Amino acid sequence: MAYQTIIATREGDVATITLNRPDRLNACSLAMADELLAATDDLGDARALLVTGTGRAFCSGADLQGGGAGEHATMGDASHAALTQHYNPLITRLAELPVPVVCAINGPAAGIGSSIALAGDFVIAGETAYFLQAFVNIGLIPDGGASWLLPRLIGKARATELMMLGEKLSAEKAAEWGLIYRCVADAALVDEARALAARLAALPTVALGVMRANLRRAMGGDLAATLADEANGQQRAANSADAMIGASAFLSKQKPDFTGR
Numbered sequence: 108m109a110y111q112t113i114i115a116t117r118e119g120d121v122a123t124i125t126l127n128r129p130d131r132l133n134a135c136s137l138a139m140a141d142e143l144l145a146a147t148d149d150l151g152d153a154r155a156l157l158v159t160g161t162g163r164a165f166c167s168g169a170d171l172q173g174g175g176a177g178e179h180a181t182m183g184d185a186s187h188a189a190l191t192q193h194y195n196p197l198i199t200r201l202a203e204l205p206v207p208v209v210c211a212i213n214g215p216a217a218g219i220g221s222s223i224a225l226a227g228d229f230v231i232a233g234e235t236a237y238f239l240q241a242f243v244n245i246g247l248i249p250d251g252g253a254s255w256l257l258p259r260l261i262g263k264a265r266a267t268e269l270m271m272l273g274e275k276l277s278a279e280k281a282a283e284w285g286l287i288y289r290c291v292a293d294a295a296l297v298d299e300a301r302a303l304a305a306r307l308a309a310l311p312t313v314a315l316g317v318m319r320a321n322l323r324r325a326m327g328g329d330l331a332a333t334l335a336d337e338a339n340g341q342q343r344a345a346n347s348a349d350a351m352i353g354a355s356a357f358l359s360k361q362k363p364d365f366t367g368r
Contacts, residue, residue: 108149112139114161115146120308121301122153129162134170135219140193143223147200155308156204157300158227159211165236166220169194171357182354183346190250190338194219198252201226202323202330205316207307211300212236212278212287222251225260225286228319229307231300232278233293238286243273245353246365247344248337255333259326261286 108115114125124146126133135143150156160166169189201208201223210227217239224230224238240249240257249257249270257266261284269276282290291299307315323330344350349365356363 108145110142110146112136113142113146115149117151117153119305120152120154121157121304122150122155123157123159123304126158126160126166129160129164131170131172132164132167132215133160133162133220134167134172135194135223136170137189137193139170140197140219144193144197144200147197147204150204150206153206153308154312155206155304156208157211157304158208158223159297159300160213162214164214164220165210165212165216165224167215168218168220168239168241171354181346182350183342183344186247186345187338187342190334190341194222194251195334195338198222198226198334199331202252204319206312207304207310207315207319209300209304209307211296212238213293213296215239217241218249219251222253222256225256226252229289229303230287231289231291231296231303232281232287233296234278234290235293236278236290237275238269238278238281239273239275240269241273243271245357245363246347246349246351247353248340250334250337250341252330252334252337254337255328255330257286259328 112128114127116123128134208227209229210224212224212230212232214236216224218241221238240253242249257269265284278290281287352365353363
């Protein structure tokens with residue numbers, strides 16, 4: 108299948124999906140989300156999946172270019188539809204894959220990009236990469252399962268810090284916190300990730316798939332319910348006056364002056 112926003116390749120038993128919109132810092136458009144979902148459905152007999160990005164970023168978040176509601180009545184309706192019809196199915200698919208997933212984070216992983224990155228079983232980040240939950244800066248809430256995953260990985264206090272303060276988390280600190288598997292030199296990232304993916308591909312695939320499912324269940328709670336709650340909450344947040352102010356400020360590269368409404 109020919110893709111417009113990603114590159115899908117295969118080397119031995121390892122399938123690689125590369126986010127490929129470098130001019131937009133690999134911002135995840137609805138088309139990219141759909142192509143990522145299609146590519147994960149087309150892994151064939153691959154025994155491991157490697158996900159990375161082209162250029163300076165892994166994924167700078169959802170593509171907000173234009174900022175309009177399109178065919179939807181409100182921005183909230185547009186956000187809800189984007190999550191329930193495009194982004195959430197992708198996150199669910201990544202969580203339920205029967206093969207191990209390695210994510211090589213070559214730069215910023217923000218918003219939905221962070222959720223895609225953290226869907227990996229092994230997240231390896233280059234030393235200049237960082238993770239960012241910037242939603243609060245534009246009057247929105249974390250989505251893509253972040254509300255479910257972050258407190259389980261790093262605890263409520265640190266998850267609250269990332270979500271409510273919207274500050275960058277360096278790859279080095281992410282490794283210290285246990286959010287990711289390893290932080291490595293930028294120059295070593297690709298080789299480290301490929302070597303790990305190849306190692307996983309040589310292990311018993313069925314057993315690894317069962318481990319993935321068991322680990323997800325052992326984390327407790329309901330990812331599907333959280334994804335639905337986030338979509339509903341994002342609809343409400345995106346319809347707020349502050350979200351309109353935040354979106355306008357983001358597009359005009361100005362600091363938002365929120366009103367509390």
